[in-house]
Amino acid sequence: MKLLTHNMLTSHVQGVIKGYPLIIKATEVKVNELEFSAPFVSRMIPKLEWSALIQAAEWLGQSQDLPSTLIPDYEKDEEFLRKVHRILLEVEVVEGCLQCPESGREFPISKGVPNMLLIEDE
Amino acid sequence: MYIWPYTVSAVVCHVCKCVLVLYLQFYNEQEAKKYSQNSRMIEIQTQMSERAVELLSLPEDQPCYLLDVGCGSGLSGDYLSEAGHYWVGVDISTAMLDVALQRDVEGDLLLGDMGEGLPFRPGMFDGCISISALQWLCNADKKTHSPPKRLYRFFSTLYSSLARGARAVFQIYPENSEQLELITAQAMKAGFTGGMVVDYPNSSKAKKFFLCLFAGVSGVLPKGLCSESTDRGVSNQAQFTAQRSRFKNMKGKSVKKSKDWIMEKKERRRRQGKDVRADTKYTARHRKPRF
Numbered sequence: 001m002k003l004l005t006h007n008m009l010t011s012h013v014q015g016v017i018k019g020y021p022l023i024i025k026a027t028e029v030k031v032n033e034l035e036f037s038a039p040f041v042s043r044m045i046p047k048l049e050w051s052a053l054i055q056a057a058e059w060l061g062q063s064q065d066l067p068s069t070l071i072p073d074y075e076k077d078e079e080f081l082r083k084v085h086r087i088l089l090e091v092e093v094v095e096g097c098l099q100c101p102e103s104g105r106e107f108p109i110s111k112g113v114p115n116m117l118l119i120e121d122e
Numbered sequence: 123m124y125i126w127p128y129t130v131s132a133v134v135c136h137v138c139k140c141v142l143v144l145y146l147q148f149y150n151e152q153e154a155k156k157y158s159q160n161s162r163m164i165e166i167q168t169q170m171s172e173r174a175v176e177l178l179s180l181p182e183d184q185p186c187y188l189l190d191v192g193c194g195s196g197l198s199g200d201y202l203s204e205a206g207h208y209w210v211g212v213d214i215s216t217a218m219l220d221v222a223l224q225r226d227v228e229g230d231l232l233l234g235d236m237g238e239g240l241p242f243r244p245g246m247f248d249g250c251i252s253i254s255a256l257q258w259l260c261n262a263d264k265k266t267h268s269p270p271k272r273l274y275r276f277f278s279t280l281y282s283s284l285a286r287g288a289r290a291v292f293q294i295y296p297e298n299s300e301q302l303e304l305i306t307a308q309a310m311k312a313g314f315t316g317g318m319v320v321d322y323p324n325s326s327k328a329k330k331f332f333l334c335l336f337a338g339v340s341g342v343l344p345k346g347l348c349s350e351s352t353d354r355g356v357s358n359q360a361q362f363t364a365q366r367s368r369f370k371n372m373k374g375k376s377v378k379k380s381k382d383w384i385m386e387k388k389e390r391r392r393r394q395g396k397d398v399r400a401d402t403k404y405t406a407r408h409r410k411p412r413f
Binding site for chain 1: 216220230231241245279
């Protein structure tokens with residue numbers, strides 16, 4: 001699971017109001033290499049919940065001098081875009097789980113695939 | 123559990139021990155592999171993915187963030203990656219997702235049941251495609267939540283997950299018109315507009331159905347493909363909007379006692395020369411039971 005996806009995921013259990021952001025408890029993390037695309041990264045940045053991204057990066061120990069608030073004029077700053085690209089698309093959680101901040105319900109992650117299947121009562 | 127000739131996959135969705143079990147039965151480890159290695163299957167899926175992306179009408183030369191519902195072993199996802207897009211795939215079968223992982227797909231995969239709703243924040247995706255997956259939501263046995271409820275939960279969460287102006291294109295094989303009506307009714311209820319695009323409507327072999335849904339902005343429905351020599355009499359589009367229509371029953375007659383029925387009956391009696399009260403704003407108005 002990449003952090004870009006994590007930034008989009010919420011708990012869809014019925015009755016949960018604030019199921020975002022899901023707390024990452026990772027036991028295995030991997031860093032891949034992916035081709036950098038500046039237009040994609042700069043388009044995705046406004047969609048991101050920046051504080052959730054920084055928090056997720058900290059949980060994985062990958063915060064590496066990313067600013068805690070978004071800098072203005074980030075489109076021109078290629079170094080910044082590369083850092084964001086790395087944290088969004090190259091860092092991957094392979095094993096672990098995602099925990100709902102409201103209910104504490106856990107969604108396990110196995111082989112990089114989070115299991116979002118609900119049980120009977122949800 | 124062994125049911126000849128399939129082995130039921132260990133992952134069974136607890137809410138729907140139904141046709142989803144059938145899907146998991148079909149696509150256990152062996153079947154999933156066979157499905158993904160069959161070159162004819164790959165060709166068809168790739169072609170349908172290509173057409174679906176075409177119908178998405180994404181801005182040119184721009185990498186987009188897309189959702190692939192029922193991504194299976196990633197055959198459609200591969201096409202998305204090749205087109206330069208980033209995608210997230212959702213599927214209910216671990217066997218199929220395992221094959222996708224083995225094939226090293228670029229998109230991020232999620233194990234989930236679309237009928238339970240999509241677990242995303244609002245307005246995230248630039249578009250959504252789904253190849254040969256939506257029909258699995260339509261069948262269910264009595265033990266489960268009803269198909270309309272599941273369809274609605276899926277469409278409403280999809281509507282919110284899409285950015286304004288985004289589209290969702292579903293390639294489906296509709297079993298009958300009831301199934302089609304069920305799907306479109308729930309999609310409209312969730313707020314979508316759009317319609318059905320039919321490619322090659324006159325060829326039983328090449329005929330393909332694409333349900334195109336627009337989130338937020340009403341778009342122009344793309345034209346379906348047709349071969350050169352066909353008779354243009356067959357329309358290959360069906361547009362639906364949020365407009366309400368008066369319902370007629372199967373025989374084309376109005377529902378009994380409805381306003382339409384009453385107005386028609388009054389007309390009939392006028393034509394017969396009988397004495398009929400003039401129509402006013404109170405005509406055919408609903409009265410309380412004790413009237």
